[in-house]
Structures are given as structure tokens and as C-alpha cells.
Amino acid sequence: MEKFGFTLLKERHINYDANDRSIAEYIDSREPSFRLCIECGCCAATCTTGNYTHFSLRELQIFLKRGENDLVRENIKKCMLCGKCILVCPRGVNTRNVVMLAREAFQKNVKNAV
Amino acid sequence: MQFDPFVIPFNIGLYFILIYAVVRSVRWFTDLSRPDKLRLQRGFFGKAFGQSIKEIFMESLIHRKILKSNFRLGYMHMSLAFGWFLLILFGTIEADFFGEKHLNPPYKAIFFKFFNPDHGRYGFEAAYSFWMDLILAFILSGLLLAVIKRFSSGVVGMKKTTKLKPLDRIALTSLWLIFPSRLLAESFTSGAYGTGSFLTGPLGSALALFLPAQQMAYPFWWLYSLSLGTFFILLPLTRYMHIPTELFLIFARNSGISTGDQAGAFTEMQTYSCSSCGMCIDACQLNFSAGITSIQGAYLLKGIRNNENVSEIAFNCLMCGRCDFKCPVGIELTPIRMIRRRTGETEPVKTTIWKKYLPDRHGLAPAKANGKTSYSFLPREKPVKADVIYFAGCMTHLTPAIKNSMVKILDAAGVNFNFIDSSGGVCCGRPLMLAGQDREARELINFNSQLIWKSGAHTLVTSCPICYKVFRESYYLDVEVLHHSQYIKMLIDDGSLKLNFLRKKVAYHTPCDLGRGSGVYDEPKDVLSHVARLQKTNFEDENSLCCGGSLGNMKISFHDRNKIARDAAAELTRGNPDMLATSCPLCKKTLAAATGTHVADLAEIVAEAIAPSVSKKNINDPLIRIREPQRVI
Numbered sequence: 001m002e003k004f005g006f007t008l009l010k011e012r013h014i015n016y017d018a019n020d021r022s023i024a025e026y027i028d029s030r031e032p033s034f035r036l037c038i039e040c041g042c043c044a045a046t047c048t049t050g051n052y053t054h055f056s057l058r059e060l061q062i063f064l065k066r067g068e069n070d071l072v073r074e075n076i077k078k079c080m081l082c083g084k085c086i087l088v089c090p091r092g093v094n095t096r097n098v099v100m101l102a103r104e105a106f107q108k109n110v111k112n113a114v
Numbered sequence: 115m116q117f118d119p120f121v122i123p124f125n126i127g128l129y130f131i132l133i134y135a136v137v138r139s140v141r142w143f144t145d146l147s148r149p150d151k152l153r154l155q156r157g158f159f160g161k162a163f164g165q166s167i168k169e170i171f172m173e174s175l176i177h178r179k180i181l182k183s184n185f186r187l188g189y190m191h192m193s194l195a196f197g198w199f200l201l202i203l204f205g206t207i208e209a210d211f212f213g214e215k216h217l218n219p220p221y222k223a224i225f226f227k228f229f230n231p232d233h234g235r236y237g238f239e240a241a242y243s244f245w246m247d248l249i250l251a252f253i254l255s256g257l258l259l260a261v262i263k264r265f266s267s268g269v270v271g272m273k274k275t276t277k278l279k280p281l282d283r284i285a286l287t288s289l290w291l292i293f294p295s296r297l298l299a300e301s302f303t304s305g306a307y308g309t310g311s312f313l314t315g316p317l318g319s320a321l322a323l324f325l326p327a328q329q330m331a332y333p334f335w336w337l338y339s340l341s342l343g344t345f346f347i348l349l350p351l352t353r354y355m356h357i358p359t360e361l362f363l364i365f366a367r368n369s370g371i372s373t374g375d376q377a378g379a380f381t382e383m384q385t386y387s388c389s390s391c392g393m394c395i396d397a398c399q400l401n402f403s404a405g406i407t408s409i410q411g412a413y414l415l416k417g418i419r420n421n422e423n424v425s426e427i428a429f430n431c432l433m434c435g436r437c438d439f440k441c442p443v444g445i446e447l448t449p450i451r452m453i454r455r456r457t458g459e460t461e462p463v464k465t466t467i468w469k470k471y472l473p474d475r476h477g478l479a480p481a482k483a484n485g486k487t488s489y490s491f492l493p494r495e496k497p498v499k500a501d502v503i504y505f506a507g508c509m510t511h512l513t514p515a516i517k518n519s520m521v522k523i524l525d526a527a528g529v530n531f532n533f534i535d536s537s538g539g540v541c542c543g544r545p546l547m548l549a550g551q552d553r554e555a556r557e558l559i560n561f562n563s564q565l566i567w568k569s570g571a572h573t574l575v576t577s578c579p580i581c582y583k584v585f586r587e588s589y590y591l592d593v594e595v596l597h598h599s600q601y602i603k604m605l606i607d608d609g610s611l612k613l614n615f616l617r618k619k620v621a622y623h624t625p626c627d628l629g630r631g632s633g634v635y636d637e638p639k640d641v642l643s644h645v646a647r648l649q650k651t652n653f654e655d656e657n658s659l660c661c662g663g664s665l666g667n668m669k670i671s672f673h674d675r676n677k678i679a680r681d682a683a684a685e686l687t688r689g690n691p692d693m694l695a696t697s698c699p700l701c702k703k704t705l706a707a708a709t710g711t712h713v714a715d716l717a718e719i720v721a722e723a724i725a726p727s728v729s730k731k732n733i734n735d736p737l738i739r740i741r742e743p744q745r746v747i
Contacts (some may be wrong), residue, residue, distance in 0.1 A: 033671060033672065046512065048508050048538065048539075048540065048541050049491075051537075051538045052491055052492060052493065052540075053491035077488040077554075078488060078489065078491065080489070080540070080541035080543075080545065080546065080554075080558060081541075081545040081546050081549050081551070081665075082508040082509075082541040082545050082665075083508070083509075083545050083665045083700075084508050084509065084511070084512050087509075087512055087663070087700075087703055087704075088512070092671070092672025092673070093672075094668075094669075094670075094671065094672065096545075096549070096665070096668060097668045097669060100549055100668055104459075
């Protein structure tokens with residue numbers, strides 16, 4: 001590759017070949033409205049948890065879809081499932097179920113690994 | 115004649131089912147927890163006994179609850195249950211008085227006509243036969259309704275009837291065959307001997323005209339006995355298990371046993387007490403608004419009975435509790451659903467037919483524990499001391515008009531209060547419980563409990579029925595928990611809140627968690643009728659609708675939610691009210707999106723009606739003037 005003096009930052013790489021999109025597919029097959037998200041961030045803006053700590057469902061959805069699951073696995077447990085995000089979502093994403101399914105998928109994955 | 119081989123199938127079936135009922139009852143009793151056992155013993159030898167007998171007569175035989183809500187369906191159930199009971203009772207008396215001797219084996223009563231074909235010609239005997247024929251006709255009329263219902267449920271006033279498994283079908287067919295075969299067997303015998311009353315007599319003589327009655331009777335007696343035997347043998351595998359189970363359940367319930375939050379013998383009893391009558395399907399808004407017909411209580415219990423994975427069914431429910439109030443057996447469907455939610459997904463178990471007769475106990479998987487706390491980020495806040503604390507709740511923060519109104523009301527009444535979550539508090543934990551995640555919910559409950567304890571308050575006011583329910587049921591607090599409707603009523607009653615009358619027609623929507631969930635029906639209506647003209651709707655109190663926004667349902671799509679909300683809003687605004695009032699922020703938000711009528715929370719209406727204070731003292735007091743701006747009307 002030619003060296004132009006510019007490089008891509010390592011943390012900006014998205015390697016779809018290496019990433020594991022199984023969690024996203026698991027959610028997608030059970031909750032089709034997962035696909036509708038336009039990443040507007042309404043859910044993150046109204047979030048009860050987001051009031052106390054860094055937690056953004058928008059971010060988590062983006063990471064899930066990219067298959068970068070490590071950050072999601074850590075953060076998804078913080079959600080209190082209070083359901084405000086469903087009410088503000090302009091696209092009608094069933095966000096509570098997305099969170100539930102993500103937790104479920106991670107739990108199942110852990111089981112498989114053991 | 116004393117005996118004939120055709121009674122053997124009936125005898126086998128009868129003795130089997132009697133022994134089986136005893137075995138199952140003993141097993142249920144041993145499975146009960148120790149305090150529940152004591153309760154049942156005390157109930158059985160106490161006042162509850164009479165109550166239970168009365169309830170068994172009124173509900174299991176007469177089916178009073180179904181009769182009240184749907185006469186034709188109730189008549190169908192009553193004619194089969196009560197009619198059969200009468201037939202057995204008077205058949206036994208008949209065999210005892212008119213038979214060759216007293217104290218006969220049961221088959222002599224059931225097949226009385228076969229053993230005493232010459233009976234019932236004159237006088238009292240004829241009158242008695244008339245009575246027996248009348249009972250048979252009563253049952254047959256109900257059976258006719260049942261057959262029609264299977265093919266077109268609209269006839270008995272039901273929109274949907276339950277779908278059946280193959281075994282249920284066989285049992286159903288054998289049940290259906292019992293009474294027509296009895297009718298034909300008795301008619302042929304009557305035709306041959308020239309006896310019989312108004313039903314069997316004419317039918318018998320008519321049949322005897324072109325058929326050899328003497329020879330035809332015997333096969334039908336066999337059929338009668340066989341269908342009885344088949345029905346009894348199959349009973350434990352099918353929904354007809356509800357007949358013996360319900361008796362046990364009624365005793366247990368009247369002794370004070372309730373579902374609680376653990377699966378156990380009582381849950382199992384309730385599971386088997388469901389007759390799949392379909393009342394819960396008709397009551398369910400997911401059925402009549404959104405067209406989802408596979409998740410109702412009857413199917414949940416059927417799935418549990420068959421060891422299927424019911425997690426999909428368990429999570430697809432609004433948890434509004436309408437079915438709990440409609441269930442004629444009084445099965446606590448919503449608590450059972452909560453238990454299944456906690457269990458989560460289960461592997462479907464394939465069992466043999468022999469195993470089904472004595473199924474494994476419905477145990478619970480141990481709670482999923484992963485050790486780490488999920489909410490370690492929560493800050494340790496230092497609360498402000500106050501007499502009254504106001505907890506708005508997550509949903510109220512989405513509808514700021516409600517919390518602003520509440521602050522205005524509390525200020526106007528001069529209450530020393532602290533708005534505990536004014537900058538957005540922590541969730542109360544009920545949404546997590548509804549999602550079956552009790553361990554996580556417990557963390558939030560502990561956090562909020564500490565906050566409330568430390569504030570030293572004696573009253574906790576909340577604007578959200580979801581929070582109200584969980585504060586009352588799952589928190590261990592020594593404060594009085596009040597919903598804002600109750601608190602406002604208190605303020606009005608003790609005179610600290612002066613209100614004007616608004617010239618408006620208001621229809622009130624009872625939120626599920628406040629009404630059916632917590633039993634608060636009257637206070638919100640009292641407050642509303644204090645400030646506006648309250649309009650009656652078709653869905654009051656226990657029959658109130660769910661707005662569709664419920665956090666109980668994890669699976670329902672946005673589209674279906676909207677359908678439910680629109681239907682509910684259309685029903686509630688049928689009388690063209692100026693305003694649709696509710697006392698739940700979630701209901702307000704959901705209904706407002708579904709109707710053109712102005713939707714307002716009770717607190718908003720009360721805040722609008724607050725009378726400007728006119729006393730001199732108040733006007734001169736600068737503090738009060740800042741707190742309470744004068745309204746120009």
C-alpha cells in the first residue's frame with residue numbers, strides 16, 4: 001500500500017470479516033423492529049441510566065450491528081428496562097425487547113463457551 | 115338381573131378415576147409448603163369448609179359467574195355439569211328406592227333402566243321417570259349448544275373458542291357420546307317394554323316401529339358404558355382434569371392459600387383447574403384489538419401442562435389483569451405468568467403417555483445469578499429530610515405537565531414535601547420484575563428504599579401506578595405509600611386544598627396497575643367529580659381497558675400497541691367528553707397519541723382547578739405569593 005503520510009487510526013477500523021455479528025442476528029430474527037433504528041439518539045437522551053453513567057442505547061445498537069460486542073456485553077446490564085425509550089422512539093423500535101434479547105444472547109453465548 | 119358384561123368399561127373407568135383423584139390430591143397436599151398445609155387443615159375443619167361447599171355448588175355446578183356474564187355459555191356449562199350431577203344424584207336415589215335392594219354398586223344407578231326395564235309405568239314411578247327424562251333433556255339441550263359452539267362459537271356469544279389437542283378431541287367426543295347414547299339406549303329399552311316418560315317413551319315407541327328395539331338396545335348400552343369408561347380413563351390427560359382439580363382448588367383457596375411468587379403445588383393445581391373455557395380469550399385486548407389469539411391464559415396453562423417452552427407466551431401479555439377478573443374458576447393468571455417470566459426459557463420435555471398421568475412436579479429453575487451487580491454506578495445520595503416525599507417516577511418525567519402540576523398542588527396545600535427524584539431518579543424496579551429479572555430489580559429496590567428511609571418521611575406520594583404497585587408490594591417500607599389521586603383526595607377532605615369547579619365533561623380511564631393491580635378505584639373518581647362532571651364509560655373499574663402502552667408486554671410490536679390504544683381511546687371517548695382523564699403518565703402518553711380528545715392526568719385537572727387564595731393573610735405573605743401565582747380568570 002502506498003504511504004501517503006496518512007493512516008487510519010486502529011480504533012477506527014471496522015473489520016466485518018473478523019467481527020461476530022451473531023448477537024445482532026439473534027436479536028434481529030426475534031425482534032424485527034431492531035432494523036428500524038435510525039440512530040437518532042432519542043433513547044439515549046431520555047434514558048434513566050444515562051442520567052447517572054455513560055450509557056447510550058444508540059451507541060450500543062451501532063456496536064451490536066457492527067459486531068463489536070465487547071463494549072455491549074459490559075454495558076447492556078446497566079439498563080433498568082424502565083421503558084421511556086420505547087415511548088420516545090420515533091421509529092417504533094421495541095427497545096426493551098432489544099435489550100432483553102441482547103442480555104439473553106450474551107448469556108447463551110457464555111453458556112456455550114463453558 | 116344383577117350384572118352384565120357391558121358395565122365393565124364403566125366400572126374400570128370409574129374406579130380408576132376415583133383412585134387417581136385420591137393419589138393426585140395426596141400428592142398436591144404433600145407438595146404444599148408447611149404453612150400452606152396448616153392453612154388447608156385449618157380451612158378444612160373450619161369456617162372455610164361451608165364456604166367451599168357453597169362455592170363448589172355455585173361455581174362448579176351452577177357456573178354462576180359464567181351465567182352472569184354470558185347466559186348462553188353459562189347455560190351450556192350448567193346443563194352439562196349440574197345436569198349430570200342431578201342425573202347421578204337422582205339416579206342413585208332411584209336405584210336405591212326402586213331397585214331390588216338398597217345400597218347398590220354405582221353401575222346399578224347409571225344403567226338403572228337396563229336392569230329395571232319394567233320400571234316407571236304407573237303413579238309415583240312414572241312421575242320419577244318424568245323427572246329423570248327432564249334432567250336428560252336438560253343435559254341434551256346444553257350438549258346441543260356445545261356441539262354448535264365447536265363449529266360456530268358466535269352462537270353462544272363467544273368470539274373465539276379454544277383450539278384443542280388430539281387427546282382433547284377424543285375425550286370431547288366420548289363426552290359428547292355419553293348422553294345421546296344413554297338417550298338411545300333408554301329409548302330402545304323403553305320401546306321394547308312400552309315404558310319411558312315424555313322423552314324416552316315416544317322416541318322408543320317410534321324407533322320400535324321400524325327397528326327391532328330389543329336387539330338394538332344392547333349395543334347402545336355398550337356404547338354408553340364405553341364412552342363413560344373412555345372419558346374417565348382419558349380425563350387426567352385432557353382439560354377435563356379440571357373437574358376433580360377444581361374441587362381441591364376451591365378448598366385450598368378458601369383456606370387462604372395464594373399463588374405468591376414461587377411455583378408450587380398451588381400453581382400446579384391452578385394449572386390443572388383450567389377448563390379452557392375461553393373466557394380469558396374473549397376478555398383479552400390482544401385478541402379483540404390486535405388479533406393475537408395464541409397467548410391467552412388458557413394457552414399458557416395448556417403449554418405448562420404439556421411441558422412446552424412457554425416463554426414466548428409468557429412475555430407476550432400486557433399484564434393488565436382483565437383475564438384474572440373474568441376467569442370463572444378464579445385462576446390467578448397474572449401471578450402465574452410472572453412466575454413463568456422468572457423461569458425464562460425452558461426446554462420442551464417429551465414425555466410418554468404413562469408419565470403424563472403422574473407428571474413431574476412443576477419445579478422452578480434456580481435464579482440466574484452471575485454474581486456481579488449491574489447497577490454499581492448508582493450514586494450514594496444524601497436525601498433531604500421532609501414529612502412527605504414525592505416520587506414522580508420515570509414515566510412522569512416524560513410527561514412534565516404531571517410533575518409540575520403535582521408540585522403546584524402540593525405547594526398550594528402547604529405541604530412540607532421533598533421532590534425526591536426531581537432531577538430524574540432511579541427506576542422503581544417493576545419494569546425489571548415484569549421482565550422476569552428479579553435479582554436486578556432487587557438492587558434498584560434496595561437503592562430506593564435507602565433513599566426513602568433516610569429521608570425520615572411518613573408519607574410517600576407517587577404519580578405513577580407502576581411505582582405505586584411495587585412500592586406497596588415489593589418494598590419493605592414503614593411509610594404510607596399513596597398514589598397522588600389518594601393524596602389529593604386527602605388534601606381535599608381535610609380542607610387544605612380549595613378547588614373551583616371546572617365546567618367540563620370528563621371521562622375517566624382506570625389504569626391497570628392502579629385499578630385491578632392495586633384496588634384503587636374510587637379515589638380518582640371522587641377527586642374528579644369534585645372538580646368536573648364525571649362521565650360514565652362502558653369500561654369501569656374491574657372491566658377497565660388497558661391503554662396498550664403497558665410495560666408488561668415485551669414482545670408486542672409498535673403497530674399492535676397502537677391498535678389497542680386506538681380501540682381503547684375510541685371506547686372511552688364514546689360519550690364525547692371534553693377531556694379524557696387518567697391517573698397514569700404512561701396511559702396519558704399512550705392515549706394522547708391515539709385520540710383527538712384532550713388527554714390529561716388527574717393532577718393536571720386538579721392543578722387547573724386550584725382556587726386562588728383570597729384571604730388577606732395569604733396576599734400579604736410574600737412567600738405564599740411567590741409560591742402561588744394569582745390566576746386571572
